[in-house]
Amino acid sequence: MTDAFLALADGRVFEARCRAPGRARGELVFTTAYTGYEESLTDPSYEEQVLTFSYPLVGNYGVRSERFESDRVHPNAAVAREFTDDVADWLADADVPAIDHLDTRAIVTSVREEGAMACGIAAGPAATPADARAELDAAEPMSAHTEIGAQVSTPEPYTVSGEAGGADADVALVDCGAKGSIAESLAERGADVHVLPHDATAADVRARDADVLFVSNGPGDPATYDAAEALVDEFLDELPIAGICLGQQIVARAVGGETEKMSFGHRGVNQPVRDLETDRVVMTTQNHGYSVADPGPLEVTQVNVNDGTAEGLDHDEWNVLTRQYHPEANPGPHDSLGFFDDVLATVADSRRTVAAD
Structure with missing residues (x-):
């Protein structure tokens, strides 16, 4: 029919x-x-x-x-x-x-x-x-949806409590369209995850006594997320900063990098990513139509095997750690779940640095 x-x-x-x-x-x-x-x-x-x-x-x-x-x-x-x-x-x-x-x-x-x-x-x-x-x-076009963050973000803050016996950390997760499994992955490791609206302010983050600022995935053009970009700029070199997918793009833009629209994007569960330090290739879950064209001062640490686009950005001095793919999978391979451990490790590193000072 x-x-x-x-x-x-x-x-x-x-x-x-x-x-x-x-x-x-x-x-x-x-x-x-x-x-x-x-x-x-x-x-x-x-x-x-x-x-x-x-x-x-x-x-x-x-x-x-x-x-x-x-x-x-x-x-x-x-x-x-x-x-x-x-x-x-x-x-x-x-x-x-x-x-x-x-x-x-x-x-x-x-x-x-x-x-x-x-x-x-x-x-x-x-x-x-x-x-x-x-x-x-x-x-x-997607770039015309300038309020898309408001369509997908939580209207009010809430907290996902961490499981006992894990990391003692408070994560401020900026919800630009976060998949539920991101907060769950951090909470499973003991972190208390404070999920904040996409337009959260610096005061909102400080009110949670956050140990790390984490920018989530989400839809649309990263250039439309001014508030999240401003948060990254505010807390750069004050808190460890992490991001996934759209979050990586927002972080890159906040430090002077550039993003661009891809031809048809990466969407699936079989995207190969190569770590430039270890030369190890992992299979990843991805869903994005924009990518980081210029990382600015950030170091590209991982690339897509198929097209060479940036899949991981780091900055040791600023404690920045981002990934273009979805380490939490859901669905997909679990090759990169260690990213969440790495993010929480930056909290411990940051505390040791403060104590030394």
């Missing part, structure tokens, strides 16, 4: 089957992950995008809320070769349009060749190609 349409910025319109009705528009991106559809669909980094799954069957192990990375579905719509009823029903309940029975290989190839592009979707009994094109015409 053809009761859905996907219109692409390259002029093509794909016929499809409606699995969850509605209309949507946004930047069309794809993930190569073959598991973790629950985590991907609830990842705030997909806000204002239309997520296409390159793996042909999505939903073969059901839907369980304990795997969610946030409290809602974030992509504006979802596309697959085939969705199971479990996933289709979940997306319909969430009022997120979903379509399948179309050539996702052709869609992924288009994005790889032409870059992430705008799209429009119309799904339901009365949907027409013209409806999909109308959504496409109304789509905006």
Whole structure:
């Protein structure tokens, strides 16, 4: 049955089957992950995008809320070769349009060749190609979503308490769209994680007596996160600073570096990253459409094997440690979970330095 349409910025319109009705528009991106559809669909980094799954069957192990990375579905719509009823029903309940029975290989190839592009979707009994094109015409580039941080950030601060017997540290986590597993990974190591809104102030951080400033992942253009960038600038050389994904980009910009939009980004669970000191390669989970083009005074310590983009930035004197990929995985390989231990180790190092002074 053809009761859905996907219109692409390259002029093509794909016929499809409606699995969850509605209309949507946004930047069309794809993930190569073959598991973790629950985590991907609830990842705030997909806000204002239309997520296409390159793996042909999505939903073969059901839907369980304990795997969610946030409290809602974030992509504006979802596309697959085939969705199971479990996933289709979940997306319909969430009022997120979903379509399948179309050539996702052709869609992924288009994005790889032409870059992430705008799209429009119309799904339901009365949907027409013209409806999909109308959504496409109304789509905006990611850089135009200047308030995207407010859409995904916590409205009020809260604390995730650390497990007993671990690190004695207070982490100020700036929530620019943080996956839940980031706070969980730090709390599992004993840290008390104070999750703050994306526009938190220096006073908010100091009120938590923070030992480290940690900037999270999130959606959109890093240039739109002025408040988080200002926090990094405020606490540089005062507190250890860490960041993941968007957080790495914000940290780099705060110290004078530059970021740029990638052609189609890195989204999947099989991105190879090489450590420049050890020459060791690990497989990583990634979800980003921007990268650090110029790290400024920061040292590039890890690079993507496929395209050479910066995957890790360090600065020993300032106690800065960032990663472009997601060390907490969820879903994906656990090769880089030690990053959280390294971040908490900077707290101990910082305390020893203060004591020596």
